[in-house]
Amino acid sequence: MLEEGDLSTCLLNELDQIANEIVDLHYERIPDLYLKYGSSGKKKSIADVKHHLIFLENACKYESPELFMAYIDWLKILFKHLGLPSSYMLDNLDVIREVLGSRDDLNNSKILFDILDSGKDRLLSDTPVLSCYLEKSKLPSLVKEYNSFLLENDEKGAYRLIIQAVEQGIDIKDIYLNIFQCSQLEIGRLWQLNSISVAKEHFCTAATQKIMAQLYPYVLSRSGNKHGVVAACVGTELHEMGMRMVADFFEMEGWNTCYLGANTPVESIIRTVAEVQADLLLLSVTMVGHLNMLSDVIRRIREDERINDILIIVGGYPFNVDRDLWKKVGADAYARNARKAVEIADTLVDGLSRQEVS
Ligand code: B12
Incomplete structure (x- = not known):
């Protein structure tokens, strides 16, 4: 067999x-x-x-x-x-x-x-319908306007729109999830439908990254922190905006974040966790082919006496497709988005229970 x-x-x-x-x-x-x-x-x-x-x-x-x-x-x-x-x-x-x-x-x-x-x-079977992500946003008119600016290569228009929204008091977390995330998913949909080029997708992604960076004064924790968290995209994973958003949500909630970004070698993740003595490790994967490396990181951390009690939460596309996958890679939990990630981390770190929030 x-x-x-x-x-x-x-x-x-x-x-x-x-x-x-x-x-x-x-x-x-x-x-x-x-x-x-x-x-x-x-x-x-x-x-x-x-x-x-x-x-x-x-x-x-x-x-x-x-x-x-x-x-x-x-x-x-x-x-x-x-x-x-x-x-x-x-x-x-x-x-x-x-x-x-x-x-x-x-x-x-x-x-x-x-x-x-x-x-x-x-x-x-029938081909599934890939419906527009902008309709699913809680800020539909803003995200539609934002996406139109990007698709017309008007980065400044998109930037001004976001700054105005912040000044009007729209919560940064809503801007992240209901504008940036929805816009990125829509850009991906348009690429998949062959309606926009790879260059257009790169432009929109780069513009959103720059605009997110402008919001850092609002993201950096004002209050003292509770716990330390390391966040990384495993192996050759280049999709890092999701992980960055999650890390920013932790920062906004007063955690001490150490965000390693895309493409992080397994060794470096393990070394950083040991160096900063983090309470929590967040690992992100978008491409299914990177799951092996994610499992490898978790296995090696569990075998390392210095750090084997760290809590590990995973997330990203494959975990959203198979809601039981996090158990199979040996993580402590999974969350489907940045907001849920902070919720479950608070629960876990407070030691209440190890469970999934989906
Ligand atoms: C931008 C983008 C890229 C950029 C990434 C740039 C960057 N700096 O991140 C670049 C150009 C590098 C890229 C490359 C590729 N991409 Co791409 N990309 C995208 C796109 C359009 C948006 C991704 C994004 O920013 N999403 C927005 C974030 C906020 O959402 P998110 O990642 O899901 O994150 C949220 C949750 O998942 C969760 N989460 C995420 N991580 C974590 C971690 C933890 C711990 C927790 C708790 C939660 C959590 O919380 C996040 C925030 O709420 C997607 C479309 C899509 N549907 O995702 C395609 C997409 C993911 N890419 C795709 C493909 C095919 C590729 C390439 C293979 C293309 C190619 N031929 O080269 C390469 C692979 C590169 C690699 N080695 O990784 C496909 C994947 C299809 C599939 N079936 O797997 C998609 C779906 C496009 C499509 N519609 O077809 N891509």
Whole structure:
């Protein structure tokens, strides 16, 4: 019987080789693909298949079909708006199944093939509707205006709007969650729908980061603190705005925050936790492929006598998809957004109980 560890080792160690084999077979079966997309298309297909395998490996490792189903939903929308026919992904999944099934080291993994089969069913079901995030904001007219400024490259207009809102007394936390966060999610949606370019997404993100930085005088704790917290995005994770917002919420509530930002090596996180003697560690992951590194940090902290009693709260996209995932990575808790994160941290640190707030 194949152990989970073997499956991960095999899929990750031989990722390039397996992805190449899958794409070669796919292109051999459907020669039109090469005629239509050429060698650069084939290279992109190999990169895509690597992503599929990474999601699949994590879905198996954490026994979380939800992670793979959410990925299929995401792909359906993305590929549809890139003009790829739905048959492309269906054939691709069939070939993945065939290639993995032909390997003696993988073909008895029930979870792997169950998840692949569910993924295919999901692909055949209706494409989910990706509705506008701005409507979900508690400040709908402000966030719509803010996003319009950004989409028109009017960074100054966006900045003035936020400063006015602050002067009118709108709470900074509401500005974070109901303007910045909603705006970022909407930018991501527009990118996924192929309605805006990568450059536009980068511009909007950079503008919002600059505007957030202008609000620091309101964020820095006025009162003395209660506890110390380290916040980091694990490994090669570049999505750091969510973690930054969470860290700022802690700062606003009087915690001593040590925010390490994106792309933090496992070693550095562990060293910092030991150095600053923090009470709480916050870890963020957006890309599912970084979950392995997050689990690794937690495992190593738990094995380190100097710091093994620190509380660890995790968050980010995969944890919002699978609400039980935080338990499987060995964390003490999870929270779906910055506000909830502070609530649960207060509860945990006060020693009341270890529980999830969602
Ligand atoms: C901006 C952005 C980027 C920027 C990030 C810049 C930066 N400084 O952060 C850049 C350009 C670097 C980027 C790169 C990529 N991105 Co990107 N990105 C986004 C985008 C548009 C917004 C992210 C964001 O700022 N969200 C706003 C914050 C506030 O929300 P949040 O992160 O969810 O955080 C909240 C909660 O989750 C929670 N939380 C978060 N962390 C933590 C931690 C703790 C402890 C707790 C308690 C709570 C918590 O609280 C936060 C605040 O309330 C998203 C769209 C989206 N739907 O998220 C895509 C998105 C995440 N990216 C995506 C992709 C595909 C990529 C790339 C692979 C693209 C590429 N081909 O290169 C790379 C991967 C890079 C990497 N190695 O990490 C996809 C992911 C799809 C998927 N199925 O996984 C998305 C969803 C876009 C899309 N709609 O398709 N991206």
